[in-house]
Amino acid sequence: xxxxxxDLRVALPPGADRPLAVSDVSLDxxxxxxxxxxxxSGSGKSVTAHAIMGLLPRGVVTTxxxxxxxxxxxxxxxxxxxxxxxxxDIAMIFQDPMAALNPVVAIGGQxxxxxxAHRAIxxxxxxxxxxxLLSQMGLKDVAxxxxxxxxxxxxxxxxxxxxxxxxxxxxxxxxxxxxTTALDVTTQAQILKLIxxxxxxxxxxxxxxxxxxxxxxxxxxxxxxMRHGRVLESGPVAQVLGAPAHPYTRALIAAVPRDAxxxxxxxxxxxxxxxxxxxxxxxxxxxxxxxADVAAVDRVSLILNRGETLGxxxxSGSGKSxxxxxxxxxxxxxxxxxxxxxxxxARMKARxxxxxxxxxxxxxxxxxxxxxxxxxxxxxxxxxxxxxxxxAGAARARAAEMLRLVGLNPQAMDRFxxxxxxxxxxxxxxxxxxxxxxxxxxxxxxxxxxxxxxxAQVLDLLDDVRRRMNLAMxxxxxxxxxxxxxxxxxxxMRHGRVxxxxxxxxxxxxxxxxxxxxxxxxxxxxGRI
Amino acid sequence: xxxxxxxxxxxxxxxxxxxxxxxxxxxxxxPLLFARGPFAIVGMPLLPPGAPGLLAGSxxxxxxxxxxxxxxxRISLLVGIASTLGAVGIGVLLGAVAGYYGGLVDDLLMxxxxxxxxxxxxxxxxxxxxxxxxxxxSTVIGIALISWPQVARVVRGEFLAxxxxxxxxxxxxxxxxxxxxxxxxxxxNALPPILVVSSMMVGSxxxxxxxxxxxxxxxxxxxxxxxxxxxxxxxxxxAWWTTVLPGxxxxxxxxxxxxxxxxLNDALNPRGRR
Numbered sequence: 001x002x003x004x005x006x007d008l009r010v011a012l013p014p015g016a017d018r019p020l021a022v023s024d025v026s027l028d029x030x031x032x033x034x035x036x037x038x039x040x041s042g043s044g045k046s047v048t049a050h051a052i053m054g055l056l057p058r059g060v061v062t063t064x065x066x067x068x069x070x071x072x073x074x075x076x077x078x079x080x081x082x083x084x085x086x087x088x089d090i091a092m093i094f095q096d097p098m099a100a101l102n103p104v105v106a107i108g109g110q111x112x113x114x115x116x117a118h119r120a121i122x123x124x125x126x127x128x129x130x131x132x133l134l135s136q137m138g139l140k141d142v143a144x145x146x147x148x149x150x151x152x153x154x155x156x157x158x159x160x161x162x163x164x165x166x167x168x169x170x171x172x173x174x175x176x177x178x179x180t181t182a183l184d185v186t187t188q189a190q191i192l193k194l195i196x197x198x199x200x201x202x203x204x205x206x207x208x209x210x211x212x213x214x215x216x217x218x219x220x221x222x223x224x225x226m227r228h229g230r231v232l233e234s235g236p237v238a239q240v241l242g243a244p245a246h247p248y249t250r251a252l253i254a255a256v257p258r259d260a261x262x263x264x265x266x267x268x269x270x271x272x273x274x275x276x277x278x279x280x281x282x283x284x285x286x287x288x289x290x291x292a293d294v295a296a297v298d299r300v301s302l303i304l305n306r307g308e309t310l311g312x313x314x315x316s317g318s319g320k321s322x323x324x325x326x327x328x329x330x331x332x333x334x335x336x337x338x339x340x341x342x343x344x345x346a347r348m349k350a351r352x353x354x355x356x357x358x359x360x361x362x363x364x365x366x367x368x369x370x371x372x373x374x375x376x377x378x379x380x381x382x383x384x385x386x387x388x389x390x391x392a393g394a395a396r397a398r399a400a401e402m403l404r405l406v407g408l409n410p411q412a413m414d415r416f417x418x419x420x421x422x423x424x425x426x427x428x429x430x431x432x433x434x435x436x437x438x439x440x441x442x443x444x445x446x447x448x449x450x451x452x453x454x455x456a457q458v459l460d461l462l463d464d465v466r467r468r469m470n471l472a473m474x475x476x477x478x479x480x481x482x483x484x485x486x487x488x489x490x491x492x493m494r495h496g497r498v499x500x501x502x503x504x505x506x507x508x509x510x511x512x513x514x515x516x517x518x519x520x521x522x523x524x525x526x527g528r529i
Numbered sequence: 530x531x532x533x534x535x536x537x538x539x540x541x542x543x544x545x546x547x548x549x550x551x552x553x554x555x556x557x558x559x560p561l562l563f564a565r566g567p568f569a570i571v572g573m574p575l576l577p578p579g580a581p582g583l584l585a586g587s588x589x590x591x592x593x594x595x596x597x598x599x600x601x602x603r604i605s606l607l608v609g610i611a612s613t614l615g616a617v618g619i620g621v622l623l624g625a626v627a628g629y630y631g632g633l634v635d636d637l638l639m640x641x642x643x644x645x646x647x648x649x650x651x652x653x654x655x656x657x658x659x660x661x662x663x664x665x666x667s668t669v670i671g672i673a674l675i676s677w678p679q680v681a682r683v684v685r686g687e688f689l690a691x692x693x694x695x696x697x698x699x700x701x702x703x704x705x706x707x708x709x710x711x712x713x714x715x716x717x718n719a720l721p722p723i724l725v726v727s728s729m730m731v732g733s734x735x736x737x738x739x740x741x742x743x744x745x746x747x748x749x750x751x752x753x754x755x756x757x758x759x760x761x762x763x764x765x766x767x768a769w770w771t772t773v774l775p776g777x778x779x780x781x782x783x784x785x786x787x788x789x790x791x792x793l794n795d796a797l798n799p800r801g802r803r
Contacts, residue, residue, distance in 0.1 A: 330698055357704040370695035374717040384703035432699065 214525030542792020620680025628688025
């Protein structure tokens, strides 16, 4: 075994929601294998990884057990020896490469500095080694890349640079903490392939932290499932995925959305929203610099029928959110029309728009910023109806009822948003939108910030609400699996244009464009779970 | 409650609060303690502190320094607080509108703000006060007019960051009016930095008022710490207490307000709560 964790205990500072972040975790990582720790937020998976690295946040301390690295207990090593190990024996890559890279130092300088911190070699040689490393990571135009700054790179390129830096000293263990979570799905597939290839080539060990069972299926040799700081189950990947022993593992795997259950298209219904030739350009530059227009949405047309869910799928920068914000007039479109119940709301002035506003509502992505932290839930829910003249008592009574409908206790009215979990906040956000009795609900990545089990519950709730209220739903997502689960029809967008659209079943079974095929092929764990 | 505990648990903040409360108490109690007023002549001029009946000595005209200091606190605090309220009012309004609407409105309002910032503010203040005739009201108006750009900048920055938050977009889709979004949704979230800036601003307004009064541009019918120093500068070398004591009062008050501002900053910033 290269690494053996034995009964590892990590304590949280007093006042945290539980005393131990990690309790009695034992885990082995053999030479030349990839071990995945999978778990939801708060499971202690990241803390375990950081404990091996000796990089726990302030106030979080190991209180028992041992971390044997090649027979040496890292917890008993002096700090200087541990520091020398970091990078040389154990290296780490993170979720957000932009935050881990220094924005004012060129890539070449950062990679060569990493090398020179451990080896006394001249800078020119270190730079050459850095270039070699980058090309091994599958990066093109290495000479230009060495001179580039982090902000000039794409997310995938940045993560490749981070991996190059981590591998620059040929560590024996690479710890990867959700390295693909912030990436687009096609980029994620490439990075996973790269990590797997490098691991096989260098015969090193990888500890891979993830929340996604699809990623586990793609990359792991062995897997450990964590919850509340404990390892519930571990074993070879085929065994854990094929015959999960613990009920929680079964629940996690069952919660992964699958395309098998794609909804059948609805029989033709009355169109409620008709978007034609909609374009939105963003202007860069100002008074004295040259102006450049970027077309975020380029001549997009769509029809949304009453009672159906239309999915808009695309990677970051595809214009899907901009399109949604134009439809609800949070942004003013430059061209095209948005016909809602016969009226063109794309050109309407604020006064004319106001009575129509309440009929199109939105659920937002980020459960932490979509509720005003300074107001009570009751005020948040009744603000809309009150603005349209509903009497306070009646609005509160309806708010209580609405909270019950979304599965919350009406006592939530007197509390503040920070007292709720992410999933509960999304339910409150949905209740706020429903308070105005809308006809159209726009859901902008409503589950992408949630754990997978919570994600499944919120998706069920959305579908339930759509059916009960006969809502037309515009569902924006980057996740093909989620789209497959809740959408009757999907529209695939790329660079502001519609690449393909049609009934979900048809698009998934027989995609007509190469891009859609690439998106489907990049779904982690595709066909394996 | 949690905020109050976080604030009071800091020795610096607590010291500031106690000092400031003591100064406010003296200022409020001055007419009860010294009914004769600060201009009454009580004895020989330039008696040192500790002379019979004179805790802080007497000034160049034989007036009781202790009475002057107590009444001076009234004027200094009044000017400090009133002008800060004025500056915060203007600054919040313009900063909020500029930050919320952005674009052309923002450009326009920020140019106005910069106009006030690039003029040497004390010179502008002297011109303003001289033009309006020196009085308590003109001092307050003048200080408010030179101080608001600082508030406007802070508020604009907060609004720029907050208007992109999803709860603001949600408020728009709910059909709330712009005024409600600005004042009821966003402003409460921008309060912490405004509070910090204001507490510091009271201190600097007191300093500015002292400087004005020292130059003889204060209200001639009122005694403030600044005018006490100004009136005694000829006796500075023979009777130190006539200038040092009011100077000390100014220093302690400004220091207390700076401590409070510092404590507010730490207590309101969640990441600062250690």
